[in-house]
């Protein structure tokens with residue numbers, strides 16, 4: 001049986017898959033089981049910012065694997081101490097504490113709990129088209145009805161208001177609100193950057209009304225948008241900044257950067273067996289070191305402006321809008337995007353959807369400009385073919 005047949009037989013079925021088995025990667029390229037090469041603008045769904053099989057991350061993982069893999073936070077550890085110190089240093093919110101976990105949804109779940117713990121309130125205000133993960137708390141903050149409805153009732157006291165609309169947020173945030181949870185650029189919801197006024201306005205409202213601001217940087221973090229964190233574009237300072245995806249060069253890891261307005265956290269009120277394991281911490285140290293040395297943020301800003309400009313110049317009646325920040329890019333079509341993703345795959349380019357009609361690009365930030373040219377040409381060609 002082929003790889004695809006075996007997986008199709010035994011997979012849980014919760015992921016809609018493409019008929020392609022990827023077995024190897026390097027930088028911004030991946031290869032299938034037959035050795036065919038692809039330019040990868042899926043980028044592990046945003047987890048591969050430092051490039052596939054990054055040699056520094058690979059070496060750090062190998063060394064740490066030979067040294068110590070399993071250690072819970074009961075004991076102190078050199079790699080954990082170093083990554084906590086590093087995350088505090090680079091945090092966009094002047095964090096003074098770090099909570100380590102294993103995924104984006106866990107980071108969000110943790111922030112929701114700790115916002116309730118700090119304020120003694122229950123209300124969480126989230127935004128339409130927002131995506132924050134799939135565990136019950138994170139799912140309660142996620143907007144998409146298709147993801148939520150099979151699992152009702154969810155956690156009580158969550159509400160959703162329109163994104164980028166400060167007036168509606170002002171009505172929703174009250175003295176019962178524990179936290180407001182927001183993406184700086186909505187990712188799964190269609191690559192929609194929030195405005196400076198909206199984001200800083202939320203911060204003011206939270207301070208004024210005693211609510212915690214939870215900034216979800218799971219997709220936008222670690223240089224994706226042209227800064228180490230997207231919050232830095234506006235000087236946004238969440239009380240919690242949630243990160244994951246590319247933090248550890250592709251290894252599962254999440255973190256919450258905790259600001260000073262958050263109450264002192266008592267032992268045992270929250271926790272995780274795998275959180276802060278030395279293997280993930282070592283990988284994260286190597287990945288963040290690489291981002292800093294190579295100035296990946298500046299690279300994402302420059303290449304992002306280049307490809308967005310190039311895509312905006314495509315003349316196609318099928319395009320509604322091209323938008324993005326850094327190398328987080330959305331091409332909104334007037335039609336469903338899936339057939340175009342398949343046509344791009346035929347041409348050797350892998351890309352993502354965001355919602356039904358947005359084509360999303362999240363390439364590793366080490367991608368070459370010449371590869372971005374190939375991507376833009378391929379997008380133009382598949383849109384052109386569709387017209388014919």
Ligand SMILES: Cc1ncc(COP(=O)(O)O)c(C=O)c1O
Nearest residue numbers: 103104105131132133187218219
């Ligand atoms: C903005 C945002 N928040 C949270 C999550 C959930 O992260 P994870 O899939 O690591 O649980 C995602 C995943 O795509 C995301 O994009």
